[in-house]
Amino acid sequence: MTRLNSLATKQFDYRWQPAHCVSKTKIPSYLWPWLTTDKSLTSKLQRIGKLSVDVIEDKWGTASLRERRKLKLKPREAVRIRTVLLKLDGQTVIYARSIIPARSLLGHWRQVPHLKDKPLGGYLFQHRTLSRSPIEITELPAAMFPDQPHSVWARRSVFHQYGVGILVNEAIFDTISHFKSPFGLL
Numbered sequence: 001m002t003r004l005n006s007l008a009t010k011q012f013d014y015r016w017q018p019a020h021c022v023s024k025t026k027i028p029s030y031l032w033p034w035l036t037t038d039k040s041l042t043s044k045l046q047r048i049g050k051l052s053v054d055v056i057e058d059k060w061g062t063a064s065l066r067e068r069r070k071l072k073l074k075p076r077e078a079v080r081i082r083t084v085l086l087k088l089d090g091q092t093v094i095y096a097r098s099i100i101p102a103r104s105l106l107g108h109w110r111q112v113p114h115l116k117d118k119p120l121g122g123y124l125f126q127h128r129t130l131s132r133s134p135i136e137i138t139e140l141p142a143a144m145f146p147d148q149p150h151s152v153w154a155r156r157s158v159f160h161q162y163g164v165g166i167l168v169n170e171a172i173f174d175t176i177s178h179f180k181s182p183f184g185l186l
Contacts, residue, residue, distance in 0.1 A: 014139075014154075016137065018134055019036045019135045030177045036137075040124075041094065042122040045086060045182075047182045050090075052086075058082045058115075060078060070167055071158065073101060082096075082100060084096050095170070095171040096169065096170045099167040099169075100113070103163040104162050104165055104166055109161065120166075135156070136156050136157065153171070155169075155170050156168065
């Protein structure tokens, strides 16, 4: 079971950089494709093992300052915060925190608060008119995830279709290296 530092994980307030500005040499080679793919991580994970979703939190809350800035939200604007662990064959491989503004819950996105243990990414990528902001990457401190031996690399992007969009942050754990890469030879 992955333990989380609940104070630190409430916000992904770290220095984010566009993926093309991050030195590839700083990141383990097996992680680079996971961090930079613009395809669905959910579909990639489902190709290499049995995917399950453990929902940590899925409720109305307050976005962090950087999350509000990224989505251009007002200080007290209502957002739904969905925090999950994605597991492959029972091993935690990704921690995800999604910020879903109330004004983005339009059209088929009205179903997002009802996903329960279904992956958000799998739902979002079903729709052809979806667009995505450029991916940004950061290195999160080891203290954020106490049972991780060192810092954790993460990515974020905004999915656009309704309202201001949905911000998805994904921290990718080293355990992903235990599985065959769906990206081919690295």
